[in-house]
Amino acid sequence: MAIKTRSALCTAVLALAAAPLIAQTAGKTEAARDITFSKDIAPVMQRACQNCHRPNNIAPMSLLTYKEVRPWARAIKEKVAERSMPPWFVDHNVGIKEFKDDPSLTSDEIKLIATWADSGAHEGNPADMPPPRHFDDSGRWHIGTPDLIVQSPVAFTVKAKATDWWGNLVAETGLTEDRYIKAVETKPSPNGGARVLHHSVQTMLDEEGNPDGGTLNEYAVGKNGDYFPDGSGKLMRAGSKLQFNVHYHSVGEEITDQVSQGVVFYPKGYVPKHVVRTVQVASTDLDIPAGEENARSDAYFKFEKATKVTGFMPHMHNRGKAECIEAIYPDMRVEPLNCVSKFNFGWQIVYNYTDDSAPILPAGTILHVINWHDNSTKNAGNPDARNWVGYGERTNDEMSKAWVNFYYMTDEEYKSEMDARKAKKRPLTSTR
Ligand code: HEC
Structure with missing residues (x-):
């Protein structure tokens, strides 16, 4: 089923690329007509969009039905292609790839949406629609009754x-x-x-x-x-x-x-x-010249004992552009953990690792946080590109940090978890 969809998609993409004249009527080609809202697009919207795009929630419009989605087809194609929707900004090409509650789209899903939007954004057969997603947030706590x-x-x-x-x-x-x-x-x-x-x-x-x-x-x-x-x-x-x-x-x-x-x-x-701690790995000595597009700052935190990092959240203000975190091992080997390459101040997202993807690090490892700020006019969120900016609490000042959740382990725990991961051939991160 999935293979069928993908090959249909490839045919459509090839047809569009190779023959622009035909592409204008691509809605009528067999392959493109195969992709419909009811069958292909609605399941993606349910999983990745409707959490916010439904009545009485944060997003500006509801994306529950074909009627609601159709006028937005172009905008949807654009937002998913640039990966600004759903909001999830960790770079899929660097380091660790598994996170809890990751709503992001696969490249196949993005291509599917693009081809659908370009070929007339057809509804298809309403009988193909998946059952509506049930949202139970009527005051119920997901964690059970709080104490x-x-x-x-x-x-x-x-x-x-x-x-x-x-x-x-x-x-x-x-x-x-x-x-x-x-x-x-x-x-x-x-x-x-x-x-x-x-x-x-x-x-x-x-x-x-x-x-x-x-x-x-x-x-x-x-x-x-x-x-x-x-x-x-x-x-x-x-x-x-x-x-x-x-x-x-x-x-x-x-x-x-x-x-x-x-x-x-x-x-x-x-x-x-294990006691979970949260540390702010912050650079407070910021010096961001007016107009500078790539002002870099670095911050470090040394884990005194063997550590499991359970998640991180980049934090900058309006000029924040990107953040990378990496491990500097006691033998000075450096391993990239993750990058958030398109930081967005409007979305404060904690990237929680899955339990078996969470980096485990030997005692003495240094976490290195690298941040970039864009203080130029290219940054639409920049309050004033003519001003130097430094560290401060106000939104118009800047910050440069990662919030990092972790717990310390004993060396024995570290060794046995590492051995278990090696046995499963998934020791840490990019080495997979
Ligand atoms: C976590 C909540 C959330 C999720 C999940 C989400 N959105 Fe959004 N979306 C928003 C908010 C809030 C806005 C308006 C502010 C902004 O752009 O940040 C928005 C804006 C948009 C816009 C631009 C609307 C305009 O006025 O131009 C489009 C298009 C869009 N979303 C599509 C999608 C699609 C498609 C998905 C799923 C693949 C999705 N969104 C997932 C919250 C969300």
Whole structure:
């Protein structure tokens, strides 16, 4: 079935490339007519787009039915071809390729959409439509009933027309004893909160307000819960506060939102074998000249013990362009882990590795984070290409970092996991 579709596609692509005159009537060629919305395109939309493109969600238009999708066929082709939709910016050609909840399209799916759009974007037979995808987000938590729900301290009203708003809101957790966390999930208010909440990053603060507990959870549209691998978890200390770093944007209608952080704990007294930590590997000494297209900055973090990296999230501001992370081993060998080659400030995405793709690194490995900023007029998001810019908290300042989730392992654990991976012929990353 898949092979049939692909060969039909190849024929169509060849026909289009070789014979432009025929291509104009390509909708009528056998191969192109084979590709229809009902049979081929709708399943892709269900998997990769409808999470956001449906009524009462973040995206500007719904993509549930042929009628809704048809007017957008050209725009869809363009956005998927440049890989700006679905929002997922990790480069598929570098390093580790398996991530949890990866919505991105395969190159075959992108070609399929392009050929369909170029050949008349036909509906085909409605009887070929897959059953509609069922979205159950009516307030249900994916992580199960949380033991603790902390709400951001204020309900924030986003006016119908307003500039974007970023800020930090701090709430008490009310926790009276140290507890280990098994799973976390962040939810905007039901009834439209997801339309205005662009992102919310929760950080655990101590009683004095220092961010010593690290990042608890990051929410961006379309995100479900985060489960830490079995036997690992984060520690929430008694008396912790929670800082919500939120970004709201208006959608032409007044909407009020209040973010909820749900937490599922391990049983009282349980201490997981591995404690997940989050570190910001940041370069704060930024010097980005006016007009510079490729201002590079470097940051380093040394893992003192053997480590498993469970995920990372690039963070820059409007001039952020790209981020690569690599491992510098104790013997100075360097291995690329991943690159986010088209960083987009509007999408704060955590790239969580699957359990058996998560890089495991020997003690003493240095994580090297390389970021590039574009302060030229070529960057449409640049507030002002005439100004030098340095590090700072305001959106118009810059940042340069990766948030990295990891846990330490013993050397024995490292060795036995590495041996198991070698046996499966998948030791680490690009060596696969
Ligand atoms: C995580 C949420 C999310 C997913 C998944 C997603 N989109 Fe989007 N999409 C958005 C948002 C939000 C916008 C508007 C803002 C922007 O472009 O970032 C948008 C904009 C678009 C636009 C441009 C609309 C315009 O006004 O020009 C197109 C086309 C599009 N998406 C197609 C798709 C397709 C096709 C898929 C799946 C292959 C997809 N999107 C997946 C959230 C999403």
